[in-house]
Amino acid sequence: MNNVEFESLLKRIKQFTKDRDWDQFHDPKNLAISLQLEASEVLELFQWTKDNQIKAGKEDEISDELADVMYWLIMLANHYDIDLAKALDKKMDKNEVKYSIEKAKGKSDKYTQL
Amino acid sequence: MNNVEFESLLKRIKQFTKDRDWDQFHDPKNLAISLQLEASEVLELFQWTKDNQIKAGKEDEISDELADVMYWLIMLANHYDIDLAKALDKKMDKNEVKYSIEKAKGKSDKYTQL
Amino acid sequence: MNNVEFESLLKRIKQFTKDRDWDQFHDPKNLAISLQLEASEVLELFQWTKDNQIKAGKEDEISDELADVMYWLIMLANHYDIDLAKALDKKMDKNEVKYSIEKAKGKSDKYTQL
Amino acid sequence: MNNVEFESLLKRIKQFTKDRDWDQFHDPKNLAISLQLEASEVLELFQWTKDNQIKAGKEDEISDELADVMYWLIMLANHYDIDLAKALDKKMDKNEVKYSIEKAKGKSDKYTQL
Numbered sequence: 379m380n381n382v383e384f385e386s387l388l389k390r391i392k393q394f395t396k397d398r399d400w401d402q403f404h405d406p407k408n409l410a411i412s413l414q415l416e417a418s419e420v421l422e423l424f425q426w427t428k429d430n431q432i433k434a435g436k437e438d439e440i441s442d443e444l445a446d447v448m449y450w451l452i453m454l455a456n457h458y459d460i461d462l463a464k465a466l467d468k469k470m471d472k473n474e475v476k477y478s479i480e481k482a483k484g485k486s487d488k489y490t491q492l
Numbered sequence: 493m494n495n496v497e498f499e500s501l502l503k504r505i506k507q508f509t510k511d512r513d514w515d516q517f518h519d520p521k522n523l524a525i526s527l528q529l530e531a532s533e534v535l536e537l538f539q540w541t542k543d544n545q546i547k548a549g550k551e552d553e554i555s556d557e558l559a560d561v562m563y564w565l566i567m568l569a570n571h572y573d574i575d576l577a578k579a580l581d582k583k584m585d586k587n588e589v590k591y592s593i594e595k596a597k598g599k600s601d602k603y604t605q606l
Numbered sequence: 607m608n609n610v611e612f613e614s615l616l617k618r619i620k621q622f623t624k625d626r627d628w629d630q631f632h633d634p635k636n637l638a639i640s641l642q643l644e645a646s647e648v649l650e651l652f653q654w655t656k657d658n659q660i661k662a663g664k665e666d667e668i669s670d671e672l673a674d675v676m677y678w679l680i681m682l683a684n685h686y687d688i689d690l691a692k693a694l695d696k697k698m699d700k701n702e703v704k705y706s707i708e709k710a711k712g713k714s715d716k717y718t719q720l
Numbered sequence: 721m722n723n724v725e726f727e728s729l730l731k732r733i734k735q736f737t738k739d740r741d742w743d744q745f746h747d748p749k750n751l752a753i754s755l756q757l758e759a760s761e762v763l764e765l766f767q768w769t770k771d772n773q774i775k776a777g778k779e780d781e782i783s784d785e786l787a788d789v790m791y792w793l794i795m796l797a798n799h800y801d802i803d804l805a806k807a808l809d810k811k812m813d814k815n816e817v818k819y820s821i822e823k824a825k826g827k828s829d830k831y832t833q834l
Contacts, residue, residue, distance in 0.1 A: 611805040611809075612805065615805060615808055615809065615812075618809075618812055619812070622812065622815065622816065625821050625825070626819060626821055626824045626825050626826070627825050627826040628824075628826075628828075630826075631828050633772035633773075634766065634772060634773060634774065635766040635769060635772035635773070636772065638762050638763045638765070638766050639763060641759050641762055641763070641789065642756075642759045642760055642762070642763045644759075645755050645756040645758075645759035645760075645789070646756055646759075648752050648755055648756070648796070649752045649753060649755070649756045651752070652748065652749040652752050655749060658747035658748060658749035658750065659747075659748060659749070660748065668796075668800055668802070669800070669802050669807045669810070669811075670807070670810075670811050670814070672793060672796060672797055672800075672802060672804065672807055673804070673807040673808040673810070673811035674811065675755065675759070675789070675793055676793060676804050676807070676808045677808060677811070679786060679789055679790060679793065680808075682762070682782075682786060683786055686782055686783070686786075688782070688783050688786060690786065690787070690790050691725040691726065691729060693783045693784070693786055693787040693790070694729055694787040694790045694791060694794075695725075695729065695732075696783070696784075696787070697783075697784050697787035697788065697791070698729075698732055698733070698736065700784070701736065702736065705740060707739050707740055710740045710742075711739075711740050711741050712740070712741040712742075712744075714742075714745050
């Protein structure tokens with residue numbers, strides 16, 4: 379994802395919602411609900427699987443579902459003037475301190491929600 | 493988010509998980525669960541609010557929580573060799589057809605889960 | 607919900623899954639995923655609403671969606687031999703200590719996730 | 721769960737929220753968000769597990785987490801005057817038609833979200 383693509387995506391999303399007069403629904407709480415619902419759509423692709431892979435016949439849907447999560451993530455970040463790349467870089471700084479290699483190596487119990 | 497930043501973030505995440513020997517936990521089903529859990533952490537910031545804004549005293553947390561969602565989104569996209577920018581661009585093509593301005597303008601009932 | 611109804615519901619659910627040979631999919635992780643997905647279906651009824659009520663045309667669906675959550679809740683409780691009524695009664699004991707009337711009265715910030 | 725227990729639980733929950741003046745936060749959208757957040761807490765107990773069982777050291781928490789889901793389920797059902805036992809019984813009628821034994825037996829792909 380280069381800068382041109384990202385800016386162009388944000389612009390496209392903004393135009394899309396403006397054309398449909400949907401900004402009226404976009405208070406941040408509603409955006410957060412939609413983000414959660416789309417993340418659940420991703421998870422649903424793995425429902426009932428025993429091999430932890432996407433369920434049969436649903437392999438083509440993961441790209442669209444991840445895109446939907448990205449859509450709401452960009453909307454929320456835009457609402458709060460957050461630069462997602464900088465936010466993640468800053469969070470990785472914290473993660474590297476919180477989950478020191480020494481303590482966390484190979485241990486899932488040290489690896490709860492980042 | 494420019495290209496250099498994005499590639500560098502992905503590289504950093506990969507190194508972070510490799511250093512901690514955490515790839516063993518990263519089957520896609522577990523990644524999808526973590527994506528969902530982090531999206532819920534975002535939503536939790538809005539729990540009980542009446543004004544649909546982040547609850548008092550939690551304003552500083554939104555950046556970290558969105559970063560966490562981005563983290564798992566990148567991990568899942570990387571697992572399936574999906575380019576998030578291209579995926580979203582392609583999804584927007586579909587959205588613009590599915591939600592025609594004529595039919596969808598100003599109507600939240602036309603605007604369910606993308 | 608009286609005892610006869612509850613026992614009869616559990617028996618009915620068990621027969622339903624046995625008849626379909628679905629127990630093979632019911633490891634507790636998969637049950638927990640389904641519980642989460644059904645809770646999201648409930649939340650989806652409120653997506654985009656401004657008045658915090660169920661969205662127009664969806665009012666008849668809440669009963670079925672709550673039933674679906676109840677279904678997985680009973681399945682998970684049964685898996686772990688948990689009596690839901692006793693579990694909730696015990697949890698209320700804790701809640702009454704954790705959220706003392708004195709400290710919690712009228713304050714949503716004291717009222718996060720029980 | 722017998723009738724006396726259920727009625728007594730509902731009464732206890734109502735008194736608990738009244739004592740804390742929390743009814744003001746309990747519009748149904750907020751209740752649905754809390755239901756979803758608690759279902760995520762259940763799912764979190766299984767995060768990163770490879771054996772699909774609750775993660776080590778968290779076994780004692782499942783009872784409390786299921787109780788929390790039950791709490792919000794009862795609150796939402798009460799808000800809409802829904803009898804959970806009748807609602808589930810009615811939903812099972814539909815499930816038995818929708819997922820006929822003949823078509824659904826042994827097939828997880830027939831077994832998506834009820």
